[in-house]
Amino acid sequence: MSYHWNWGVLLSPVSTGEPSTYLGWLLSGLQLTVAVSLSGWVLALVVGSCVGVLRTMPHRGLAGVAAAYVALYRNVPLIVQFFAWYFVVPELLPSSAGAWFKQLPPHLQFLSTSILCLGLFTAARVAEQVRSAIEALPRGQCAAGLALGFTQWQTYRYVLLPVAFRVIVPPLTSEFVNVFKNSAVASTIGLIELSAQARQLVDYTAQAYESFIAVTLAYAFINLTVMCAMRWIERHTRLPGQLGGA
Known part of the structure; x- marks a missing residue:
């Protein structure tokens, strides 16, 4: 294999003249990925819980609206939703609201669109989890x-x-x-998150293996942290007689 490994490139100053290293680029992308993902998850949990409850309500109108929301967001690819929110929705808003969005700094446009799109997309999936859990409970609980x-x-x-x-x-x-993994799609509208920073590092250094191995380890660390935290929550909140309960 003729590839020349050079892990030291991560600590080299960037060639753009910024007071940073290539590792600093990756860390800034990691921070943005975590911020967007956590914000999107909070939005998804709130909206998804509300939609999931509405899907189990006896009112057919509310349940129908919630079902339509879930069907729309689950059947349209995430990348298409990103493009729609960034390019189409501002044009459909009232002229004052659309102009306000377009006058925001580009970074804020990318950030707000990414959080909103990622959160609403994930909310449809959370809603189905909430609906399934409610419908799986004994009917006597509601009656009681x-x-x-x-x-x-x-x-x-x-x-x-x-x-x-x-x-x-x-x-x-x-x-x-999945929220953390799906956040990589935000790079398609210009958000320079972790995966986008990795591609940028490759463009400037041609050290593709080092860049993407570092990014892979970063995503693995995030996901392991999330799984350990959620497992702790599961262990301390489980109920006897329920799924996973002692």
């Missing part, structure tokens, strides 16, 4: 809550959701990990 005088929303909040969320911690772990 209503018999105690709770309203429909109070029954969900105090009876159904506390149990449902404990049941779906394992599948939510997979969705949480």
Whole structure:
């Protein structure tokens, strides 16, 4: 193999004249990846929980709207959604709102679009997890809550959701990990996150193996951290008699 390995390139000053090294580029991309992914996950968890609850409501109109949301976001490729949110949606907004978005600094445009798109895409998947968990619970739990005088929303909040969320911690772990991996698609609209920084490093140094091995290790570290944290949460929130309970 004629490839010349040079791990020291990561510590070399960048050739653009910035006061940084190529490793600094990767670390800045890592920080942006974590920030976008965590922000998108918070949005996904909030929106997905609401949509998942609406899918199990007896009101057909609300359940239909929630089902349409899930069908739309699950059946359109993520990269198409990124392009739609960045290029199409600003043109469909009222002229004042569209002009305001276009006047933002490019970095903020990329960042806000990435968080919104990634969060709403993942929310559709979270919604299905929440719906499945609620529907898997014994019907008597809902009836018991209503018999105690709770309203429909109070029954969900105090009876159904506390149990449902404990049941779906394992599948939510997979969705949480997927958020970090899917954040790489944000580079297609210009966000210089971890994978984009890796490609930029290759363009400037031609050291492709070192760059992408470093990025692979970074993604592996993030995902292992997420899985360990979620496993800790699962272990400390499981209920006896439920899935995974002692």
